[in-house]
Amino acid sequence: MRRVALAVLAGGLAVACGDGGSTELGSPPTTLVPVSAAVDTIVTGEATDPPIAVRVEDALGNAVEGAPVRFVIVRGEGELSPGVAVAGQNGVAESVYRAGPTPGEAEIQADIPSAANVPPLRFLVFAEAADTVRLSIVEGDGQRAEAGSQLPLPFSIRAETTSGAPAGGVRIAFDWTAPQETPELPEAGDTAAVAEPPEAPAPEESPESGGALTRDIVMTDADGRGGAVFTLGSRPGDYRIHVFATDGVYSDTLSFSATALASPGGAVQLDSVGNGRLGAGTRALLYGGGFRPVAADNDVWIEGTAATVVSATETELTVEVPAFARTCLPEREVGVRVLVGSDASNGLLVPMEPANLRVGLEVGESLTLRGPVEVECVQFRPGAPVEAGEAGEPGTPEDFEAVTREYRIVIGNTGRSVSSGLPLRLTTRTPADMSGDGRTAALGPGMVDARVTEAALAGTRRDIGIRARTLARLVEARVSPLRSDDSRAVSAPVPGDTLEYFFSVGPELAATCVDPTRTVRGTVRAVGDGVVLVEDLAAPAGGPTEEEWLALAGELDETVLPAVTSYFGPPEDIDRNGRVVVLFTPDVNRLGDGEVGVGGFSLPQDLAASGRGDGEMSDPDGGICQASNEAEIVYSVSADPDATLGRAISTEDLLRETPVLVAHEVQHIVSAGRRVPVSSAGFGAAEEVWLDEALSSLAEEVAGLAALGLPVGERLTFDRVSETPGELETFNAYMLGNFRNLGLYMLGLPGAPTVSTDDLDGVGGLQMRGFGWFLLRRLADQAGGDERAFFRSVVGGGRNYGRGIANLERVTGREWANILADVSVSLALGAGTLDADTEGLSEEDVEAPEAAPDAGPPLAAATWDATDVFRSLNQDSDTRSGLPTAIALRAEPLGFETRVLSLDVGPSSVQYFSLASVPGAPGLSLSLETAGGTPAGETAEPLITIVRIK
Numbered sequence: 001m002r003r004v005a006l007a008v009l010a011g012g013l014a015v016a017c018g019d020g021g022s023t024e025l026g027s028p029p030t031t032l033v034p035v036s037a038a039v040d041t042i043v044t045g046e047a048t049d050p051p052i053a054v055r056v057e058d059a060l061g062n063a064v065e066g067a068p069v070r071f072v073i074v075r076g077e078g079e080l081s082p083g084v085a086v087a088g089q090n091g092v093a094e095s096v097y098r099a100g101p102t103p104g105e106a107e108i109q110a111d112i113p114s115a116a117n118v119p120p121l122r123f124l125v126f127a128e129a130a131d132t133v134r135l136s137i138v139e140g141d142g143q144r145a146e147a148g149s150q151l152p153l154p155f156s157i158r159a160e161t162t163s164g165a166p167a168g169g170v171r172i173a174f175d176w177t178a179p180q181e182t183p184e185l186p187e188a189g190d191t192a193a194v195a196e197p198p199e200a201p202a203p204e205e206s207p208e209s210g211g212a213l214t215r216d217i218v219m220t221d222a223d224g225r226g227g228a229v230f231t232l233g234s235r236p237g238d239y240r241i242h243v244f245a246t247d248g249v250y251s252d253t254l255s256f257s258a259t260a261l262a263s264p265g266g267a268v269q270l271d272s273v274g275n276g277r278l279g280a281g282t283r284a285l286l287y288g289g290g291f292r293p294v295a296a297d298n299d300v301w302i303e304g305t306a307a308t309v310v311s312a313t314e315t316e317l318t319v320e321v322p323a324f325a326r327t328c329l330p331e332r333e334v335g336v337r338v339l340v341g342s343d344a345s346n347g348l349l350v351p352m353e354p355a356n357l358r359v360g361l362e363v364g365e366s367l368t369l370r371g372p373v374e375v376e377c378v379q380f381r382p383g384a385p386v387e388a389g390e391a392g393e394p395g396t397p398e399d400f401e402a403v404t405r406e407y408r409i410v411i412g413n414t415g416r417s418v419s420s421g422l423p424l425r426l427t428t429r430t431p432a433d434m435s436g437d438g439r440t441a442a443l444g445p446g447m448v449d450a451r452v453t454e455a456a457l458a459g460t461r462r463d464i465g466i467r468a469r470t471l472a473r474l475v476e477a478r479v480s481p482l483r484s485d486d487s488r489a490v491s492a493p494v495p496g497d498t499l500e501y502f503f504s505v506g507p508e509l510a511a512t513c514v515d516p517t518r519t520v521r522g523t524v525r526a527v528g529d530g531v532v533l534v535e536d537l538a539a540p541a542g543g544p545t546e547e548e549w550l551a552l553a554g555e556l557d558e559t560v561l562p563a564v565t566s567y568f569g570p571p572e573d574i575d576r577n578g579r580v581v582v583l584f585t586p587d588v589n590r591l592g593d594g595e596v597g598v599g600g601f602s603l604p605q606d607l608a609a610s611g612r613g614d615g616e617m618s619d620p621d622g623g624i625c626q627a628s629n630e631a632e633i634v635y636s637v638s639a640d641p642d643a644t645l646g647r648a649i650s651t652e653d654l655l656r657e658t659p660v661l662v663a664h665e666v667q668h669i670v671s672a673g674r675r676v677p678v679s680s681a682g683f684g685a686a687e688e689v690w691l692d693e694a695l696s697s698l699a700e701e702v703a704g705l706a707a708l709g710l711p712v713g714e715r716l717t718f719d720r721v722s723e724t725p726g727e728l729e730t731f732n733a734y735m736l737g738n739f740r741n742l743g744l745y746m747l748g749l750p751g752a753p754t755v756s757t758d759d760l761d762g763v764g765g766l767q768m769r770g771f772g773w774f775l776l777r778r779l780a781d782q783a784g785g786d787e788r789a790f791f792r793s794v795v796g797g798g799r800n801y802g803r804g805i806a807n808l809e810r811v812t813g814r815e816w817a818n819i820l821a822d823v824s825v826s827l828a829l830g831a832g833t834l835d836a837d838t839e840g841l842s843e844e845d846v847e848a849p850e851a852a853p854d855a856g857p858p859l860a861a862a863t864w865d866a867t868d869v870f871r872s873l874n875q876d877s878d879t880r881s882g883l884p885t886a887i888a889l890r891a892e893p894l895g896f897e898t899r900v901l902s903l904d905v906g907p908s909s910v911q912y913f914s915l916a917s918v919p920g921a922p923g924l925s926l927s928l929e930t931a932g933g934t935p936a937g938e939t940a941e942p943l944i945t946i947v948r949i950k
Helices: 397-403 450-457 463-476 546-568 651-675 689-708 725-734 736-747 763-783 787-796 804-812 816-830 866-875
Strands: 007-010 031-034 052-057 068-075 078-081 084-086 092-099 104-111 121-128 134-139 143-146 155-160 171-177 217-219 225-228 237-245 254-261 269-273 283-289 298-302 305-312 316-320 332-340 348-353 357-359 366-370 378-380 405-413 422-429 498-502 519-527 531-536 580-584 633-636 833-835 889-894 899-905 909-917 924-930 942-948
Touching: 031 121, 052 068, 052 104, 052 121, 068 078, 068 092, 084 092, 092 104, 092 121, 134 237, 134 254, 155 171, 155 237, 217 225, 269 332, 269 348, 283 332, 298 316, 366 816, 405 422, 405 816, 405 889, 405 899, 450 736, 450 763, 463 651, 463 689, 463 763, 498 580, 519 546, 519 580, 531 546, 546 651, 546 689, 546 787, 580 651, 633 651, 651 689, 651 725, 651 787, 689 725, 689 736, 689 763, 689 787, 689 804, 725 736, 736 763, 736 866, 736 889, 763 787, 763 804, 763 816, 787 804, 804 816, 816 866, 816 909, 816 942, 899 909, 924 942
Parallel strands: 143 254, 357 378, 531 580, 580 633, 833 889, 889 909
Antiparallel strands: 007 121, 031 052, 052 092, 068 084, 068 104, 078 092, 104 121, 134 155, 155 225, 171 217, 171 237, 237 254, 269 283, 283 316, 298 305, 298 332, 305 316, 332 348, 366 942, 378 924, 405 909, 405 942, 422 899, 422 924, 498 519, 519 531
């Protein structure tokens, strides 16, 4: 099977222009030209034919002889021979690529290390699993052992392609037939034939009676080999083990035979193993008789693998137990047998403890593993033994809950860039089937119910996308910020004044600098110590009264602005009037789309130089933004009780929502003012969108706490913030949104965004905001002391105006992986859990699955008792979250079973899993690898955090 599939990734397919047959010795090479017209799509384990070839040319297109060309696999697996090829007289150098055992693609680069000026070439080679293979037996056929024991040798096979090359990456299936009745039982040494057994045992037949394989499905390795170890059933007689390729690959069927004897017989006897257990990779003592005193004269097999005999006497052997390091295998019973010459001992089944890390957590404790090596294998010990008893005694069903160990497992990717997504393969194995090579089930992104999405977006401000797109335009156009002239102050306006501002946001929800003709003329309704409230002259009738305007200005002056500025600092005040303008204009209302509105925003471009102000340009070589207002402005919707502009907005709604909007937007204004005018990067120094939104969400919270007169760090319960109707209204106005956004994040797992999203105007933006708020609240609670200093440091960015993750690492002194793991544990302990396959709950059934009441010791000082708040939001119909479902952490349940899942974990994202070890559960191993099934590479940044919640 050959198909042309060459893909040249760099450089162009070209024909040399010079004398193709001449060689200019000593001429420096300038170009690599691909020579091989095609590279076959090859079968795993096979080589490219013809080889990958390039021609080295000088500036005139002549062949350059003697140039050393390096061939390197930059992505994928396989081998190249040679790694460095010297260009011949015709300037051609070539290398043969042999595919690895796993189907996939490899990217090969050809370059000249000694000539850095020569652009490299890259090729893609696709390797497919063979569609037809030949199978042959390597070892294990015809074994005889006592019934109920494990055979010493594996049933080992080799798969080859039709051309005779090893066929790697082929799934091989094993099944068997067991004897049904054996009236006359064979004894040791009895060579009489046993009748062919009838059909296979029924599926419900236990392994003890019918036998068991360590693996039902095996993937062949690079040499085309694979195998499984068989434990004989309790029935003596002949067993037939059938082996064949599966998963769309055709092969012949091989048959192994094995005979179960009624008793082992023989002169070699194995009595016991050390302390009754084996440890992988350690030394063990075997006791028995009939051994030979020379170590090399004794062979010991443990689960089909030869152990090294270190020393021997006639009654005792010291062996090195195989490490079984190639595969992450669980704690299990393994067969042990001694062979002395042609005599085999009886077999023993002995518990084997893996060499990998075992999870031994108490309730409330967590464990974090980082990097490709640490996450390769984790072991969960078997569940507590099941003992029969009377009702109420240990071992009865009602006692199971007391001895059940429940975990939350977080699989994360600490990659930081948008392009650092991590495709992973999560494999769990139990002793019943340790293959892990079966079909892979893809775990796709979580889908938030359409009803939840509709409820979440109703009335949302959609300010994230407006600000982000505007900022990107300013950076791309290299617009210069305005550096304020502090030499003179500007008198504040007075009520009744008419002011005029540019409004530059269009239907695409981004501001533009190029069209400053669109203006808003408004009347000053109230002037406070820190705010100026301006209402568009075109605002619909029915807006606030004069008294309501004054009361609003008072609330902003007395509560919101002091709280926000004490945390984040004062605005830059580039217009020198000492105040933030809040402009209420129907132009904001018109940006909405039905019930999905745009409530308000601030624009970074209002800090840009317009070319007409008194200040100076921060970047003299930068551009100007004619539509800049050169002022700190918050744009808000106007009251529209009759819905003449879109969704209806009553005066009460406007007065309730404006303080929260101002708290949120003033943080944006402060953050930009602390960075943009003074940094050489200009608008490029603005905080990353996700962290800026997280800070503004935190601003809403601190303003709300100030309104309630409540402190931080006291594990606030829902009752504490809702003792009176007024307090409940304040909580709903300032803080409910943060819990709702966090709820959307939890309900959107797996795949809910954290530090980036393409859905800024939709649920993705709200989820990102919820995660960021919870993260900052957790970090602030851990910081200790006056948390206002912590937030001022984050907003400023330090001497180098750090941004995003690097900024948080600077302030906390912690690595991002540690921060991400910690916040994941905090969320796992602080929120109820909803299994990923649970159907969405109806409005009438809003009680969330409760978090474990014994969730361990409380975390460090926290501002919120998140468990209590979520439970209350889900139970109290009067203070419902507003989402038509229970808010709970969505986790994929993992059973104690062999399972393979493919995950695509986004940058700085996590996926949650739940695992409950009930009494009698087997050992379980968990491994995390790249999607191809090989360990994660050095550039990957995988993370596993395990927290025991019960």
